[in-house]
Amino acid sequence: MEKTLAIIKPDAIKKKLAGKIIDRIYDKNFNIAGLKMLHIQENQAKEFYKVHAERPFFNDLVKYMTSGPVIVAVLEKENAIKDWRNLMGATNPAEATEGTIRKDFGENIEANAVHGSDSPETASIEVPFFFPD
Ligand code: ATP
Ligand code: MG
Numbered sequence: 001m002e003k004t005l006a007i008i009k010p011d012a013i014k015k016k017l018a019g020k021i022i023d024r025i026y027d028k029n030f031n032i033a034g035l036k037m038l039h040i041q042e043n044q045a046k047e048f049y050k051v052h053a054e055r056p057f058f059n060d061l062v063k064y065m066t067s068g069p070v071i072v073a074v075l076e077k078e079n080a081i082k083d084w085r086n087l088m089g090a091t092n093p094a095e096a097t098e099g100t101i102r103k104d105f106g107e108n109i110e111a112n113a114v115h116g117s118d119s120p121e122t123a124s125i126e127v128p129f130f131f132p133d
Contacts, residue, residue, distance in 0.1 A: 001080070
């Protein structure tokens with residue numbers, strides 16, 4: 001069984017969309033192996049998104065990801081990484097496919113409701129980042 005890290009981002013938590021997003025996760029037959037709500041600290045956000053450190057949107061991204069609580073979860077199924085990315089939709093909600101979480105619940109390219117690991121290598125870093133046990 002493959003594992004991936006999901007984050008329900010601050011915009012979606014503020015809009016009380018967590019239940020709807022978790023329903024979609026269960027509807028696609030993921031198992032939720034771990035789940036918790038937390039408030040990401042600035043140093044954690046910088047570390048988590050360090051691949052984007054040189055991008056012009058990095059400081060805004062760190063501010064946004066620390067602007068309120070998030071829910072982090074470990075999703076488990078065969079092909080969990082790709083299947084979760086497909087269910088999320090494209091980074092920019094305006095370009096996301098109909099029926100995806102970002103299309104339905106994302107506000108803009110930054111406040112796009114959810115995160116998902118983008119490869120097995122990334123998942124193997126991101127899952128223990130929030131779930132060290
Ligand atoms: P994530 O890593 O959050 O799952 P992603 O893999 O689809 O998203 P990345 O390119 O890794 O997209 O970007 C990480 C996050 O940075 C995006 O989800 C979004 O919140 C923010 N972001 C990406 N591109 C932009 C941009 N051009 N302007 C503002 N914010 C952006
Ligand atoms: Mg990414």
